[in-house]
Amino acid sequence: LRALARTNAPHLSIGTAAAVIPTMTDSAYRSILGREFSILTPENDMKFQFIHPQRNGYAFAEGDSLVEFAERNGMAVHGHALVWSEANPRWLAQGNYSAAELQAIMEEHVKTVVGRYKGRIKEWDVINEPLKDEKFNVNLGLRDSIWFKAMGEKFLDIALRAAHEADPDAKLYINEYGCEAEDDKADALFTLVQRLQSRGVPLHGIGFQVHEDIGKDSDGTYDPVSASEFKRTAKRFTDLGLEVRVSELDVNMHGKVTDTLRSKQAEYFKSILARTQANNRFTSYAMWGFTDRYSSLQPEGEYNEFGNGLIYDEHYAPKLPYHKIKEALQGP
Ligand code: G3I
Numbered sequence: 001l002r003a004l005a006r007t008n009a010p011h012l013s014i015g016t017a018a019a020v021i022p023t024m025t026d027s028a029y030r031s032i033l034g035r036e037f038s039i040l041t042p043e044n045d046m047k048f049q050f051i052h053p054q055r056n057g058y059a060f061a062e063g064d065s066l067v068e069f070a071e072r073n074g075m076a077v078h079g080h081a082l083v084w085s086e087a088n089p090r091w092l093a094q095g096n097y098s099a100a101e102l103q104a105i106m107e108e109h110v111k112t113v114v115g116r117y118k119g120r121i122k123e124w125d126v127i128n129e130p131l132k133d134e135k136f137n138v139n140l141g142l143r144d145s146i147w148f149k150a151m152g153e154k155f156l157d158i159a160l161r162a163a164h165e166a167d168p169d170a171k172l173y174i175n176e177y178g179c180e181a182e183d184d185k186a187d188a189l190f191t192l193v194q195r196l197q198s199r200g201v202p203l204h205g206i207g208f209q210v211h212e213d214i215g216k217d218s219d220g221t222y223d224p225v226s227a228s229e230f231k232r233t234a235k236r237f238t239d240l241g242l243e244v245r246v247s248e249l250d251v252n253m254h255g256k257v258t259d260t261l262r263s264k265q266a267e268y269f270k271s272i273l274a275r276t277q278a279n280n281r282f283t284s285y286a287m288w289g290f291t292d293r294y295s296s297l298q299p300e301g302e303y304n305e306f307g308n309g310l311i312y313d314e315h316y317a318p319k320l321p322y323h324k325i326k327e328a329l330q331g332p
Helices: 002-008 020-025 027-036 061-072 099-116 146-151 154-166 184-198 227-238 259-278 320-330
Strands: 013-018 039-042 076-079 123-128 171-176 205-208 211-213 243-252 282-287
Touching: 002 013, 002 320, 013 020, 013 027, 020 027, 020 061, 027 061, 039 061, 039 282, 061 076, 099 146, 099 154, 123 154, 146 154, 154 171, 154 184, 171 184, 171 243, 184 227, 205 227, 227 243, 227 259, 243 259, 259 282, 259 320
Parallel strands: 013 039, 013 282, 039 076, 076 123, 123 171, 171 205, 205 243, 211 243, 243 282
Antiparallel strands: none
């Protein structure tokens, strides 16, 4: 896939989330990761809870091994995720800190992690999922978090400025889900970005996660956001001078795997890719893992069924989406 993209869509990196355990222990996983993809996103290993497990202690071994793997395989790394409402270690999530202490903790974290990988990780999800989920008034859209409670909206300014100071050449992203459609969550992201730009905050890109579903309803009729609607939404942001990326694509089948849904899923992967090929302000077409064996769409909680949402099955056989993506990358 990466070789085809290099020829037919040179602006586009083909990416996937990756985890250090299978990368270091599963040779089939490792060989597909290094062969098919040109950029990887650490799925969890660089999140606050794992990379900064004690107040005065960082744990870089896992992140380092993913970066070294990427460099050995001529791959880029998309750093994920510096500041988020989730995946915070207990010492932070349950601590009792003043606003000033939380700001200092956040700035130190961002500068330490970005600084360590300066020149090696060239793009970061500095802020992950800052927006509330439900339909809301576009001016009040920020999700509650320890950061928002302490600093208000300015936590974004402070985190982005700290990342820029630590590595002025790194491309700084906000990564969000559910903003692909032309609706009020996308509007809230758009007005947030406009406010950040009006304050001169360094921001280079938006990651659209594109976690989509088919087969969600009992009769399997659920339709994902259309690629043409997503194209229009993405253009609003590239018209602001930003680059954009598909950051976490998966198409959850909610356990309803029929031939009809299989081909619908494959066509969807292809239609989203086509939009990224057509707009050269897209920097990556990245999925949230590549094999159902390690997908985050595992049975849990209310959705107690497999998502089957990726392009290789659990035995590393390429599925129909893989072939459709390859077809699209081969060009006309
Ligand atoms: O590694 C620990 C293990 O030592 C411990 O025993 C176990 C039980 O507590 O937890 C393990 O950590 C889990 C981690 O995944 C690694 O498996 C965390 O509990 C679990 O919360 C974490 O889930 C991740 C989730 O983000 C929350 O961080 C998923 O794997 C990951 O796929 C998911 O990815 C997110 C993106 O970062 C942001 N966009 C949405 C996307 C999907 O939810």
